[in-house]
Amino acid sequence: MALLLVAAAPLVAKPTAARAAIPTAITVDGDADGRVFDxxxxxxxxxxxxxxxxxxxxxxxxxxxxxxxxxxxxxxxxxxxxxxxxxxxxxxxxxxxxxxxxxxxxxxxxxxxxxxxxxxxxxxxxxxxxxxxxxxxxxxxxxxxxxxxxxxxxxxxxxxxxxxxxxxxxxxxxxxxxxxxxxxxxxxxxxxxxxxxxxxxxxxxxxxxxxxxxxxxxxxxxxxxxxxxxxxxxxxxxxxxxxxxxxxxxxxxxxxxxxxxxxxxxxxxxxxxxxxxxxxxxxxxxxxxxxxxxxxxxxxxxxxxxxxxxxxxxxxxxxxxxxxxxxxxxxxxxxxxSYVDPAGGYLGGSRANGSYVTYRSPDRRAWSTVLETLDATAAQPVTFKVTGGLPGGTLHVWSSDLSSPSQRDYLVHSADLTPGGGVYALTLQPGHVYTVTTTTGQGAGTAVSPARSRLALPYRDSFDTTPVGGEARYLADMNGSFEAVPCGGGRHGTCVRQMAPTAPIAWDSPSDPYATAGDLSWSDYTVSVDTMLEQAGSAELLGRVGLQHGFDPADIDAYRLVLGADGGWSLLRGSASGTVTTLANGSVKAPGTGTWHTLALTFAGGSVTAAVDGVRLASVTDTAYGSGQVGIGTSGYVGAQFDNLGVTPGAAADLSGTYRLVSRNSGQVLDAKGAGTADGTPVIQWPDNGGANQEWRLTATGDGYYTLTGVGSGKALDVPDHTTVAGTQLDLRTPDGTTAQQWLVVPARDGYYTVESRDTAELADVDGAATTQGASVIQWPADGGTNQQWQLVKVS
CATH class of the missing domain: 3.20.20.80 (Glycosidases)
Known part of the structure; x- marks a missing residue:
C-alpha cells in the first residue's frame, strides 16, 4: 500500500458527444518482436x-x-x-x-x-x-x-x-x-x-x-x-x-x-x-x-x-x-x-476509444488479443489478420460489460469469429473488455455467496482450540503479534500472548500492540478477558471498537480499560482523529506480574462501566460510540497473556415501529422522491413536511435485520438489482424478502444510527454530504461521516 488515504469516488464517465468510429486493422504477426510477459x-x-x-x-x-x-x-x-x-x-x-x-x-x-x-x-x-x-x-x-x-x-x-x-x-x-x-x-x-x-x-x-x-x-x-x-x-x-x-x-x-x-x-x-x-x-x-x-x-x-x-x-x-x-x-x-508489439495500440488511433495488446506463446501455437473500450462513446470496428506462423481458423471471443452491475455480463463467451477473405471482423461495444483468442478452457465461476449475518452473542473463545503458534479465530492483529502459547501463571490450556518484545521497525505510524475481533454491529454487551502481565507495563481491554484512521493504528474509535502492574487503571476514549480522553482513573491493589486478573467493560446505551476482578471501578455516561468490536492489547511492547475472551449480550433493543429518519448532516429526512409509489422511485433527502412518503416502518426479520417499508408507498427500501457498486442510489421496490431489502440499524454515536445493507455491507449515505434538498441517498462504505448517521424519530 502506498501514498495518502483519500476517499475513493465512484468512477462515472461524464457524458460526451459520440465520436465517429475509425476502423482499426490489427495484424497479428508471429514474427514481430515484443517484450516477454511476466x-x-x-x-x-x-x-x-x-x-x-x-x-x-x-x-x-x-x-x-x-x-x-x-x-x-x-x-x-x-x-x-x-x-x-x-x-x-x-x-x-x-x-x-x-x-x-x-x-x-x-x-x-x-x-x-x-x-x-x-x-x-x-x-x-x-x-x-x-x-x-x-x-x-x-x-x-x-x-x-x-x-x-x-x-x-x-x-x-x-x-x-x-x-x-x-x-x-x-x-x-x-x-x-x-x-x-x-x-x-x-x-x-x-x-x-x-x-x-x-x-x-x-x-x-x-x-x-x-x-x-x-x-x-x-x-x-x-x-x-x-x-x-x-x-x-x-x-x-x-x-x-x-x-x-x-x-x-x-x-x-x-x-x-x-x-x-x-x-x-x-x-x-x-x-x-x-x-x-x-x-x-x-x-x-x-x-x-x-x-x-x-x-x-x-x-x-x-x-x-x-x-x-x-x-x-x-x-x-x-x-x-x-x-x-x-x-x-x-x-x-x-x-x-511475448507481446506482439505491432498488434497493440489505441483503437482508431485515439486513447479515448480504448486500447489493445496482443500476446503469443513461445511455440507460436497460441495467441490472444485483449481489447478495452471503457472510454469509448461509440462502437469500435476492428479487423484481424493473422500471419507469421500463428494459427488462424476459428477465433473465440470473450467479453465483459463493465458498465453492467450483473455478474451474468462478465467473462461471457460470445460468438466465434471465422475469416472472410483471410480477415476477421468484430464490432466492439463501449464500456467493455474483450479477449480474442485461439485458446480454450476459460470460464467464469458460478459459486454463489451465502447471505451476510451478524456474529451471534454470546461469544466466547478460551483459545484452547488454537494451535500453539497460531492466531486465534477472528482475532486480527493491528499492531504487535498475538500468538497462541501454553498458558503461564499456573493456568492450564492455551492462551494468547503479545510476542513482540520491542517496538518494530515500522512502515507506518507507530502504536501500542492490540488486536480486535467481532461484529461492528454489537451494541449493548459486556466484554471480559483474563490477563496476566509477564513484566512491568499495562494490559488493555477494548470495547465498541469502530473506525481506524488511515496509516495510524493508534487513532481508533474505542473505549479502553487499561490496568498497570502497579495497580493504576484508566478508562479511556480513543478516537480516529487521534485524541484520547480520560473518562475515569484510579488505582487498585497492584496486580504485579505472574498473576491472573479479569478485566470487563459493560455497555448499556450511553453507560460505560469498567470492572477488575468483578469489582466495579467506574461507571460513566458517554455517548460517543454506540456499537463496535472488542479487542485486547498492551501499553508498550511488553509480554502479556490473555485467556477466556467473552462477550455477553445486554438487553436487545427492538426498533420495530414507524419512524422518520433524520440526517445528522443536513437535518433533512429520508424521503421517497415526489411521494412516488412505483418500483424504482428514488430515495432522497428532503425537508420534513409531515408526508407519509417520509415515514418508514421498521419490521424485524428475526435475525437482527430490519426491512424499511415506506408508509406512503408500501414499498421497501432497496438496493437496485443487488448491485455492489458504491454510489448507487437507493430506491423503492415491491417487498420481496431478499437481502437487498434487509438492513442493519446500528447505534453509531450520540444517539444516531447507521443503516447498513445486508446485501452489500454499505451504508445509507447522503451523497457528497450535501445539505441541499433533493440530494440522493446512496449506498457507500462506512467512513464515519455525519451524512451516514440518522436519528430515528418515532411516529408510532
Missing part, C-alpha cells in the same frame, strides 16, 4: 488484508481461493506477492514475524505459507514474490538496511523451502527507497546460498533506475525494476509512465504495486492499466494491491482487492468486476509469452 498478480500484505480469509468456513473458503487462483474460473492470478511479516502495522493490520527475537525462527507462523500453498495447489505455475514492509526491532539495532535484515530475509527463504515453496522474486523495503550496498549484499548472499530468487528493486519509484545507470555493480544486483503506482494512485489509470533510464536498463519493468481500487468500480481502471502499462511504458507485469479485502469493515481500504470477505462467521463474500478485468488477460495468457 504475468498479472496481486498482493497479500501491506496490511493484514488476507487475515480473515484463513478463518472462513468450507466450502466458501475454497470457493474464494478458486476465484483468485484457479485457472479457467476467476482471476487466475499468475503472481502472488506476500508480505514478510514484521510484527508491525502496514495499513490494515500487522503480520507476525517468523523471528520475533534473534535466532528464534518459527516457520509456521502466520497465514502466508498456507495461502502460497493454496495458490500453488490451484496453479502450480504461479510465481511467488516476497517483500517486507517492516521488521522486528532487534534487527540492525532498529536499522532496516543491515546485515541482520539480509539474514532475516534469507531465513524467510529457508522457511519457504521448508514448506516446499520456491520464492521466485524478493524485494527490499516497501516504498522506502534503496541502499545500493545492501542490495548488492542481498543478491550475492542469495546466490552463495543457492537460492535462484531474483531481486526486485526497489518497490518505490523509478529513481532506482537512475542509480542503476550510474552504478554497474548496483545494476547487476537488481533483476527486475519495480515501481509503485506508475499508472496513477486511486485514479482511472488512463495512462502509465516510466523513465528513459528504466527503459534503457535492459531489465523487465513492472508495476510492482498498482491498484488500490474498489473491488467493483476498480475493474475499469485495472483493465485500462493492464493494456496501457505496456503500450505507454513497456511494463511486463501488473501486481494489484491488494489480493482480497478479508479485513473488518472499520479498517481503511476495506473494499479494495479482487474479492471482499469480511464475515468469516457467515461465509459471505463478494466477487467484483476487478476479478473479471484481470481474467481477460490471465485466463488467456501465461508468463513467458
Amino acid at each position: 504475468g498479472v498478480g496481486a498482493i497479500s500484505g501491506g496490511g493484514g488484508n488476507s487475515r480473515l480469509l484463513a478463518d472462513y468456513p468450507e466450502p466458501q473458503r475454497s470457493r474464494i481461493l478458486d476465484y483468485l487462483f484457479k485457472p479457467g474460473y476467476g482471476a487466475a492470478l499468475q503472481i502472488l506477492k506476500v508480505e514478510i511479516g514484521g510484527d508491525t502495522n502496514s495499513t490494515d493490520g500487522a503480520e507476525p514475524s517468523h523471528e520475533h527475537t534473534r535466532g528464534a525462527v518459527d516457520c509456521d507462523r502466520g497465514y502466508e505459507w498456507w495461502l502460497m500453498a493454496q495458490a500453488k495447489a490451484r496453479n502450480p505455475g504461479i510465481k511467488l514474490y516476497g517483500l517486507a514492509w517492516g521488521a522486528p526491532g532487534w534487527i540492525g539495532g532498529g536499522h532496516f538496511w543491515s546485515q541482520d535484515m539480509i539474514d532475516y530475509l534469507v531465513s524467510w527463504l529457508g522457511c519457504a523451502k521448508s514448506h516446499g515453496l520456491t520464492v521466485d522474486y524478493l524485494g527490499g523495503w516497501n516504498e522506502r527507497g534503496y541502499d545500493k550496498a545492501w542490495y548488492e549484499k542481498l543478491h550475492a548472499t542469495m546466490a552463495a546460498d543457492g537460492y535462484p530468487t531474483k531481486v526486485v528493486g526497489a518497490d518505490s519509484d523509478w529513481g532506482v533506475a537512475d542509480a542503476m545507470a550510474a552504478d554497474p555493480a548496483f545494476a547487476g544486483s537488481v533483476d527486475v525494476v519495480g515501481a509503485h503506482y506508475p499508472c496513477g494512485y486511486m485514479s482511472a489509470m488512463t495512462s502509465c509512465s516510466t523513465t528513459p533510464a528504466a527503459l534503457a536498463s535492459g531489465k523487465p519493468l513492472w508495476a510492482s504495486e498498482n491498484g488500490s481500487e474498489d473491488f467493483d468500480t476498480g475493474g475499469a481502471p485495472i483493465a485500462r492499466a493492464l493494456n496501457r502499462g505496456y503500450l505507454d511504458a513497456k511494463f511486463t507485469a501488473f501486481i494489484n494491491w491488494p489480493l482480497v479485502a478479508a479485513v473488518y469493515q472499520n479498517l481503511p481500504y476495506n473494499t479494495m482487492g479482487l474479492v471482499t470477505a469480511s464475515q468469516p462467521w457467515s461465509g459471505a463474500y463478494r466477487v467484483g468486476r476487478s476479478t473479471w478485468a484481470v481474467a481477460h488477460t490471465t485466463q488467456f495468457t501465461r508468463p513467458g509469452w
Whole structure:
C-alpha cells in the first residue's frame, strides 16, 4: 500500500458527444518482436488484508481461493506477492514475524505459507514474490538496511523451502527507497546460498533506475525494476509512465504495486492499466494491491482487492468486476509469452476509444488479443489478420460489460469469429473488455455467496482450540503479534500472548500492540478477558471498537480499560482523529506480574462501566460510540497473556415501529422522491413536511435485520438489482424478502444510527454530504461521516 488515504469516488464517465468510429486493422504477426510477459498478480500484505480469509468456513473458503487462483474460473492470478511479516502495522493490520527475537525462527507462523500453498495447489505455475514492509526491532539495532535484515530475509527463504515453496522474486523495503550496498549484499548472499530468487528493486519509484545507470555493480544486483503506482494512485489509470533510464536498463519493468481500487468500480481502471502499462511504458507485469479485502469493515481500504470477505462467521463474500478485468488477460495468457508489439495500440488511433495488446506463446501455437473500450462513446470496428506462423481458423471471443452491475455480463463467451477473405471482423461495444483468442478452457465461476449475518452473542473463545503458534479465530492483529502459547501463571490450556518484545521497525505510524475481533454491529454487551502481565507495563481491554484512521493504528474509535502492574487503571476514549480522553482513573491493589486478573467493560446505551476482578471501578455516561468490536492489547511492547475472551449480550433493543429518519448532516429526512409509489422511485433527502412518503416502518426479520417499508408507498427500501457498486442510489421496490431489502440499524454515536445493507455491507449515505434538498441517498462504505448517521424519530 502506498501514498495518502483519500476517499475513493465512484468512477462515472461524464457524458460526451459520440465520436465517429475509425476502423482499426490489427495484424497479428508471429514474427514481430515484443517484450516477454511476466504475468498479472496481486498482493497479500501491506496490511493484514488476507487475515480473515484463513478463518472462513468450507466450502466458501475454497470457493474464494478458486476465484483468485484457479485457472479457467476467476482471476487466475499468475503472481502472488506476500508480505514478510514484521510484527508491525502496514495499513490494515500487522503480520507476525517468523523471528520475533534473534535466532528464534518459527516457520509456521502466520497465514502466508498456507495461502502460497493454496495458490500453488490451484496453479502450480504461479510465481511467488516476497517483500517486507517492516521488521522486528532487534534487527540492525532498529536499522532496516543491515546485515541482520539480509539474514532475516534469507531465513524467510529457508522457511519457504521448508514448506516446499520456491520464492521466485524478493524485494527490499516497501516504498522506502534503496541502499545500493545492501542490495548488492542481498543478491550475492542469495546466490552463495543457492537460492535462484531474483531481486526486485526497489518497490518505490523509478529513481532506482537512475542509480542503476550510474552504478554497474548496483545494476547487476537488481533483476527486475519495480515501481509503485506508475499508472496513477486511486485514479482511472488512463495512462502509465516510466523513465528513459528504466527503459534503457535492459531489465523487465513492472508495476510492482498498482491498484488500490474498489473491488467493483476498480475493474475499469485495472483493465485500462493492464493494456496501457505496456503500450505507454513497456511494463511486463501488473501486481494489484491488494489480493482480497478479508479485513473488518472499520479498517481503511476495506473494499479494495479482487474479492471482499469480511464475515468469516457467515461465509459471505463478494466477487467484483476487478476479478473479471484481470481474467481477460490471465485466463488467456501465461508468463513467458511475448507481446506482439505491432498488434497493440489505441483503437482508431485515439486513447479515448480504448486500447489493445496482443500476446503469443513461445511455440507460436497460441495467441490472444485483449481489447478495452471503457472510454469509448461509440462502437469500435476492428479487423484481424493473422500471419507469421500463428494459427488462424476459428477465433473465440470473450467479453465483459463493465458498465453492467450483473455478474451474468462478465467473462461471457460470445460468438466465434471465422475469416472472410483471410480477415476477421468484430464490432466492439463501449464500456467493455474483450479477449480474442485461439485458446480454450476459460470460464467464469458460478459459486454463489451465502447471505451476510451478524456474529451471534454470546461469544466466547478460551483459545484452547488454537494451535500453539497460531492466531486465534477472528482475532486480527493491528499492531504487535498475538500468538497462541501454553498458558503461564499456573493456568492450564492455551492462551494468547503479545510476542513482540520491542517496538518494530515500522512502515507506518507507530502504536501500542492490540488486536480486535467481532461484529461492528454489537451494541449493548459486556466484554471480559483474563490477563496476566509477564513484566512491568499495562494490559488493555477494548470495547465498541469502530473506525481506524488511515496509516495510524493508534487513532481508533474505542473505549479502553487499561490496568498497570502497579495497580493504576484508566478508562479511556480513543478516537480516529487521534485524541484520547480520560473518562475515569484510579488505582487498585497492584496486580504485579505472574498473576491472573479479569478485566470487563459493560455497555448499556450511553453507560460505560469498567470492572477488575468483578469489582466495579467506574461507571460513566458517554455517548460517543454506540456499537463496535472488542479487542485486547498492551501499553508498550511488553509480554502479556490473555485467556477466556467473552462477550455477553445486554438487553436487545427492538426498533420495530414507524419512524422518520433524520440526517445528522443536513437535518433533512429520508424521503421517497415526489411521494412516488412505483418500483424504482428514488430515495432522497428532503425537508420534513409531515408526508407519509417520509415515514418508514421498521419490521424485524428475526435475525437482527430490519426491512424499511415506506408508509406512503408500501414499498421497501432497496438496493437496485443487488448491485455492489458504491454510489448507487437507493430506491423503492415491491417487498420481496431478499437481502437487498434487509438492513442493519446500528447505534453509531450520540444517539444516531447507521443503516447498513445486508446485501452489500454499505451504508445509507447522503451523497457528497450535501445539505441541499433533493440530494440522493446512496449506498457507500462506512467512513464515519455525519451524512451516514440518522436519528430515528418515532411516529408510532
